[in-house]
Amino acid sequence: MNRVGGRHAHSHGDLPEASRRTRRIVAAVLIPAALVTLIAMLVMWPGRVDLPGGTSGGERVLGTVTAVAATSATVQVDNGPVTTVDLPQGPGAVTLADGDEVVLLHFPGAVPGGPDYTVVDHQRGGGLTWLLALTVAVILVFGRWRGLTSLAGLAISFAVLLFFIIPAILEGSPPLLVAVVGASAIMFAALYLTHGVTVHTSVAVAGTLASLIVTGLLGAAFTAALHLTGVANDDDSFLSVTQGSIDMRGLLLAGIIIGALGVLDDVTVTQATTVAEMAQAGGTTCWGLYRAAIRIGRAHVASAVNTIVLAYAGTSLPLLLLIAAGPQPVGELLTSEFLSQEILRSAVGTIGLVASVPITTALATLVAEISVNGRHRLPQP
Incomplete structure (x- = not known):
């Protein structure tokens, strides 16, 4: 950081360092949350889950x-x-x-x-290997060190899914609780590895955690209100019969939590960084900072919601064609168990995404240090 013309000039992409008081407040909230996540993982860590090997009859x-x-x-x-x-x-x-x-x-x-x-x-092993190698190369060439850390975060996410979430659910642990703990572990590891251990990343972590809680509560409430069982197709039925210890309704909620995490971290990191950059530029009050950041968040959410809807439409395109060509009334189809689950996933995920913007922006504004005449000050209440 260089001093230019009586003002502190930061290098491109750098954010001002938060005060010791701010770091202590953020640490007092997130360190206990991280410890609770770690302890919960250790308590629920699955033993060896024996799965039938080989193909039946051949x-x-x-x-x-x-x-x-x-x-x-x-x-x-x-x-x-x-x-x-x-x-x-x-x-x-x-x-x-x-x-x-x-x-x-x-x-x-x-x-x-x-x-x-x-x-x-x-x-398909050879083709998939080349495809993955090309993907990794593109990420590393463009992202450089940040790309490497993002790949490390992705590896940890897959490790948590494969070695904790899936085996714990198969062992009979409550799927919703497993998903919450697993998603929290993925969130801490992926965000800090990708974006560094900073106050701004910590704000994004806190915003993501709060938004996941909102998503989980809404999912649980509407799953009960809609009388969904979690068994909507042949795959669900087969899993319910062969793995009778699994709570299928809890599994539905677990899928909502894990699916929401992938979109939430992008929005919360963007909002936390936006507030920090605008605070560094100065020239505004805390309320003005919040309102300006919310306007940016609205534009981000609008595009993200469209992304969610198109992603669901793309994966469900054969089903949409079947609905269009079938004789069954559209209203009857939309209220069926299968489509009700899909509507629940997209609707609850969207609400959680929208909620993440004001939550994260408010948290980021509370810890922001607004630059005034080359000096930084904490926001006044």
Whole structure:
């Protein structure tokens, strides 16, 4: 930081350092929250969850197509024989061509007189590896050190999902409580790794945590009010039958919490940084600072809400086509269990997103140090 013309000039992208008093206040709130999250994770940490391995009634093996005929194909099984398989039939069936690398199910005697191998899918490991490598390279080239820390935060998010949230739910722990604890752990790790341990990041963490609480409470209230069971399709039914210890309604709420976190952290970080930058520029009161930041937040929320709706529409496009082509009345479809769940997810997530803007902006304004004539002062009540 250089002193220019009697004023403190910060390098591009830097924010003014908060006072010791402000840092103490923020730490007094967030350190206990982080400790509670850590203790809750340790208490609920799942033991070893034994899942059935392999494919029921057969073994998955890899192979390469060497020839294709009218109704059959010749496949060289990796470390195995050359075999003839029937071409897959039906909607969405795998299309085979010479040289394709495929996944086969080895089930001798499944069909009397039929082949022992059946093609079930294409191998995609190589293509996915190159795609992920390209994604990582783009993030690192553009984001540099910040890109590296964001990838580290992403790795921690996946680790929490795979080693805590999913096993804990399978073990029978309450899905909503697991999701809240897991989302809090992801939030602390990802935000601090990506944006650094600063007061401004801490404000974003506090705003995200408060918004998640709002989202969770609304989700629980409307799930009960709409009499949703959490069992809306064949996958839900299968999971409910095979894993009877899982609370399906709690699982629905857990999905809402985890889904909301991905959007909330973007909005809260933006608002916290916006307030800090505007406070550094000075020339306004606390109320003026809050109102100006809220105007920016409204524009951000408007685009984010559109993003949420389009994301849901994109993933549910086959369902929307089925609704448009089906004979069932639209009102009846919209109030069905399945669509009611989707409407609940998007509506509650949107409300939580909107609430995050005034919450985070207010918190950021409370801890902001407004620059006046080259000096910084705490906001007056």
